[in-house]
Amino acid sequence: MKVQYDRDEDILLIEVLPGGRIDHAEHVDGVITHLTENGSVVLLEILDASDFLSSLVKATMRPTAEAVLVPA
Secondary structure, three states: OEEEEEOOOOEEEEEOOOOOOOOEEEEEOOEEEEEOOOOOEEEEEEEOHHHHHHHHHHHHOOOOHHHOOOOO
16 A cells, blocks of 8 residues: 655545556545446545545544543
8 A cells, every 4th residue: 555645736645456457436525536447446535635634533533531521
């Protein structure tokens, strides 16, 4: 797997299947998935990568002890 980030375009490229032959691509919610003829993922392009990664980090952060409500 190879990962590249284009800072100028804010695109994160994740090559899942190096040397795989791309047959077609699907674009859903800022992610372009490049697939082989049989549907294997070759490459992921994450558009607006900084926003995507920021929201991913926020979604996976554990709440602090103060933020957790404990029933009395």
